[in-house]
Amino acid sequence: xxxxxxxxxxxxxxxxxxxxxxxxxxxxxxxxxxxxxxxxxxxxxxxxxxxxxxxxxxxxxxxxxxxxxxxxxxxxxxxxxxxxxxxxxxxxxxxxxxxxxxxxxxxxxxxxxxxxxxxxxxxxxxxxxxxxxxxxxxxxxxxxxxxxxxxxxxxxxxxxxxxxxxxxxxxxxxxxxxxxxxxxxxxxxxxxxxxxxxxxxxxxxxxxxxxxxxxxxxxxxxxxxxxxxxxxxxxxxxxxxxxxxxxxxxxxxxxxxxxxxxxxxxxxxxxxxxxxxxxxxxxxxxxxxxxxxxxxxxxxxxxxxxxxxxxxxxxxxxxxxxxxxxxxxxx
Amino acid sequence: xxxxxxxxxxxxxxxxxxxxxxxxxxxxxxxxxxxxxxxxxxxxxxxxxxxxxxxxxxxxxxxxxxxxxxxxxxxxxxxxxxxxxxxxxxxxxxxxxxxxxxxxxxxxxxxxxxxxxxxxxxxxxxxxxxxxxxxxxxxxxxxxxxxxxxxxxxxxxxxxxxxxxxxxxxxxxxxxxxxxxxxxxxxxxxxxxxxxxxxxxxxxxxxxxxxxxxxxxxxxxxxxxxxxxxxxxxxxxxxxxxxxxxxxxxxxxxxxxxxxxxxxxxxxxxxxxxxxxxxxxxxxxxxxxxxxxxxxxxxxxxxxxxxxxxxxxxxxxxxxxxxxxxxxxxx
Numbered sequence: 001x002x003x004x005x006x007x008x009x010x011x012x013x014x015x016x017x018x019x020x021x022x023x024x025x026x027x028x029x030x031x032x033x034x035x036x037x038x039x040x041x042x043x044x045x046x047x048x049x050x051x052x053x054x055x056x057x058x059x060x061x062x063x064x065x066x067x068x069x070x071x072x073x074x075x076x077x078x079x080x081x082x083x084x085x086x087x088x089x090x091x092x093x094x095x096x097x098x099x100x101x102x103x104x105x106x107x108x109x110x111x112x113x114x115x116x117x118x119x120x121x122x123x124x125x126x127x128x129x130x131x132x133x134x135x136x137x138x139x140x141x142x143x144x145x146x147x148x149x150x151x152x153x154x155x156x157x158x159x160x161x162x163x164x165x166x167x168x169x170x171x172x173x174x175x176x177x178x179x180x181x182x183x184x185x186x187x188x189x190x191x192x193x194x195x196x197x198x199x200x201x202x203x204x205x206x207x208x209x210x211x212x213x214x215x216x217x218x219x220x221x222x223x224x225x226x227x228x229x230x231x232x233x234x235x236x237x238x239x240x241x242x243x244x245x246x247x248x249x250x251x252x253x254x255x256x257x258x259x260x261x262x263x264x265x266x267x268x269x270x271x272x273x274x275x276x277x278x279x280x281x282x283x284x285x286x287x288x289x290x291x292x293x294x295x296x297x298x299x300x301x302x303x304x305x306x307x308x309x310x311x312x313x314x315x316x317x318x319x320x321x322x323x324x325x326x327x328x329x330x331x
Numbered sequence: 332x333x334x335x336x337x338x339x340x341x342x343x344x345x346x347x348x349x350x351x352x353x354x355x356x357x358x359x360x361x362x363x364x365x366x367x368x369x370x371x372x373x374x375x376x377x378x379x380x381x382x383x384x385x386x387x388x389x390x391x392x393x394x395x396x397x398x399x400x401x402x403x404x405x406x407x408x409x410x411x412x413x414x415x416x417x418x419x420x421x422x423x424x425x426x427x428x429x430x431x432x433x434x435x436x437x438x439x440x441x442x443x444x445x446x447x448x449x450x451x452x453x454x455x456x457x458x459x460x461x462x463x464x465x466x467x468x469x470x471x472x473x474x475x476x477x478x479x480x481x482x483x484x485x486x487x488x489x490x491x492x493x494x495x496x497x498x499x500x501x502x503x504x505x506x507x508x509x510x511x512x513x514x515x516x517x518x519x520x521x522x523x524x525x526x527x528x529x530x531x532x533x534x535x536x537x538x539x540x541x542x543x544x545x546x547x548x549x550x551x552x553x554x555x556x557x558x559x560x561x562x563x564x565x566x567x568x569x570x571x572x573x574x575x576x577x578x579x580x581x582x583x584x585x586x587x588x589x590x591x592x593x594x595x596x597x598x599x600x601x602x603x604x605x606x607x608x609x610x611x612x613x614x615x616x617x618x619x620x621x622x623x624x625x626x627x628x629x630x631x632x633x634x635x636x637x638x639x640x641x642x643x644x645x646x647x648x649x650x651x652x653x654x655x656x657x658x659x660x661x662x
Contacts, residue, residue, distance in 0.1 A: 010562075024373075029565075030481040031407040031550060032377040034473075036368060042355075043374065046363040047419040047468060048455045055457075076362040088378040090421060090466040124379045126386075130461010135421040137378060137468035142365075150361040219362060231341075234360075 007099065009125050016106035022086050022119025033121040035086060041141045044082040048072045049090075049135035056199075057175070058131075062101045063108025064199045065134065070112045071201030072222065073138040075273040078205045079220040081148040081212025082140030084118035090135035092128035116205060146212050148277070151234045153217035157278035159239055159302045160215075162204045162291065164249040165225050169269020170262065171198030182259035190251035197249075201273035206294025211277055214287035218277035224268040226323035228276055229311050233304065239311035241302035243321070246313075267313065268323050278304055338430065340456050347437035353417050353450020364452040366417060372472045375413040379403045380421075380466035387530075388506070389462075393432045394439025395530045396465065401443045402532030403553065404469040406604040409536045410551035412479040412543025413471030415449035421466035423459035447536060477543050479608070482565045484548035488609035488635045490570055491546075491618070493535050493627050495580040496556050500600020501593065502529030513590035521582035528580075532604035537625025542608055545618035549608035555599040557654035559607055560642050564635065570642035572633035574652070577644075598644065599654050609635055 007015065018027050024034040037043050050069045052058050060068075070087065077084050089109075093102075113119055118138070153159075171194035174183055183191065204220075211218050221228050225246065233239060248256065248266065256262050279287050284300060291298040302311070310322045338346065349358050355365040368374050381400045383389050391399075401418065408415050420440075424433075444450055449469070484490075502525035505514055514522065535551075542549050552559050556577070564570060579587065579597065587593050610618050615631060622629040633642070641653045 026480060026482075030411075032375045032411045032413075032471075032478065034373040034375055034478050036373045036475070042365040042367045044363050044365055045419060045452055045470075047421055047453055049421045049423065049457050049466070051423065051457050051460055053460050080361075080363045082363075088376060088468050090378055090380045090468075092380065092382065092423075092464055092466075121376055122378055124466070126380050126382050126464070128459070128461055128464060129382055129384050130459055133423055133457070133459060133464060135380070135423075135455070135466045137419050137421075139376075140363075144367070147363065147365050149357060151357075 012102065012125060016102055017120060020110045020113055020120040022121055025121045028122065035121060035139055037141050040144050042144050042147065044077060044080050044140040044142055044147055045137065046073055046076040047135065047137040048076065049133055051133045052131040060199065062104035066105045066108035067112045067200050069134040069136050070109065071203050071273060073136045074116055074118065074203035074205060075201055075220040075222065077138055077140035078203050078208040079211065079218045079275045080140065080142065081146060081208050081215070081218065082142045083208060084116055084205065085139045085141050086119050086121040087136050087138040088121055089123035091123065091125045092133040093125065094128055094130065094132050142212060148211055148215050148218040150217055150219045150232050153233060153237055153278040153304050155237060155304050155306045156281065157216050157304045158281050158284050158300045159241065159278055159304060160298055160300050161221065161225070161247065161274050161276050162207055162296050162298055163274045164247045164252065165221070165272055165274065166252050166266030166269060167194050167197035167249050168271035169265045170252055170255055171195045172271065173265060182255050182262060185254055185258055186251055190254065193249065194251050198271055203273060204275045204296055207275055207291045207296045210287055210290035211275060213290065214279050214283045215277035216279060218275060221272040221274045221276045223270050225272065225276065226267045226311065232276060233311065235308060238305045238307040238309050239302050240305050241311055241313045243313045243315040245299060245301045247297065247299040343433065343456060347433055348451060351441045351444055351451040353452055356452045359453065366452060366470055368472050371475050373475050373478065375408060375411050375471040375473055375478055376468065377404055377407040378466065378468040379407065380464055382464045383462040391530065393435035397436045397439035398443045398531055400465040400467050401440065402534050402604060404467045405447055405449065405534035405536060406532055406551040406553065408469055408471035409534050409539040410542065410549045410606045411471065411473065412477060412539050412546070412549065413473045414539060415447055415536065416470045416472050417450050417452040418467050418469040419452055420454035422454065422456045423464040424456065425459055425461065425463050473543060479542055479546050479549040481548060481550045481563055484564060484568055484609040484635050486568060486635050486637045487612065488547050489612050489615050489631045490572065490609055490633045490635060491629050491631050492552065492556070492578065492605050492607050493538055493622065493629055494605045495578045495583065496552065496603055496605065497583050497597030497600060498525050498528035498580050499602035500596045501583055501586055502526045503602065504596060513586050513593060516585055516589055517582055521585065524580065525582050529602055534604060535606045535627055538606055538622045538627045541618055541621035542606060544621065545610050545614045546608035547610060549606060552603040552605045552607045554601050556603065556607065557598045557642065563607060564642065566639060569636045569638040569640050570633050571636050572642055572644045574644045574646040576630060576632045578628065578630040
């Protein structure tokens, strides 16, 4: 039980979270909110939790943790071709929580919610009895029947990915081994770029409408490109990937040049939060142009093939690699 | 990280949770589900989490924990006048979780979901780094604009409550002090009744349509009648409650006869999960009749008054008691 100097649960909600409440949330003074999709639309629902020590470091800034908790959910919404409408928050706090931490958390949450037009609609605050856990359930919206599913790729479709791959996994490695030899050639700005990619997912919301119009299947890359691609294809489909086509940032290219073995980290590490999707070849140009309108790079990296094996990555050295257990699991 | 003998997260979902998936959940094979309210309806959203050692005991049966996690959310949905449509589950497991626990949990979850027509739509499974936490976000449905809010009672309205009050709090006390002198006169069946009321909320779903048609304000009683009543009334309203009218079960009446001081436990203890609501006097008879059609007892216990003080309970001895800090907090 919180000590006498602590703010009450109701006080905490009124001070830190009520200012973030959206329409239908009644200022968080009720146990429930209302939400109604626009006529001719479905709601799209997703839930992802982040836990201290597992999905983030205990000393990460609380505003960054809030951004990450929202970002991983926004990324799922975007990958389904949906527009965010709001979220509920389950905040489980450790016994030693402080108001300063909470103020920082609420500040980051509010900023991310405002930037993405995704207000807080409700939630629950409990003691965790352990480390902090931030659970988010997010609601998005698509035209009726328009959700882009994960398991609907067709043989012959082109495989595309937004942005760059591997940055967050390299940022995490740098965080764990700041003196790693491969990082010697990275100046502070490049190191900061990788660290930021780990800490702050950039959900690809601007690509969602194009994904909905063109993609035959889609998911976000959260557990590593190789493994998530295998998950997306499922049984009866495989893929031929051009390893050299996988889009890498400048710092990732430099790191890889210094240490070629990092290709495993890049292709199987987690936390990319890019959109992986498939599109019919004849729609690729239009798709790429529409994604570019949102300022987001899109790269075709391979083709869906028939078969049950894991995706094959054709590498520069002529070898074809597979990453059979190539998916990172936070569990 | 789970050891090699453990089932993977995907395997766990496929084995235990996919069988509970509802329409729109795509067999839990995707990161998101769709849900669309019926034409002319709003969705009602609520989230409540339960934590081992705080909201339940570590040795409670996992099926009971699952029922409680769903029940506390169903209770919120019912108190808003809504019908449940589905839920998302955030399951944070301790490092020593077992498949036997999980199988029991999923069994209880599936049974409660089937009984209430409220399927699983998605969720997330993570390691908690501490005790287990079960977070549920639930979606219900009401005719457009029909949600019954918490802060909308009118002076002169009658205050009503379903079922009986205090049983769960007495059940919890019995659990903590099985030899409590006041319990000496309770036979095993009465003790089991109280224990069950603590362990298994009975969400008052059958009363929801009548609440929606007649109540001017409503909430569920989860943190104690006295405190929740004060919360419902808010600023500018108070209440005159007939203490003798507060509905008590037979075991609660016996316990109270043995130990009159238990009235505080009964009126301020948590976990009743009954519906507390207000209704215009001229609608009371119709409201009571409609609630009775669902097999649920309803009792009028007092009247909304003007003023800012806490609700006043007129007791048998002629005293008027207030319970200023009368709300139990799990936080």
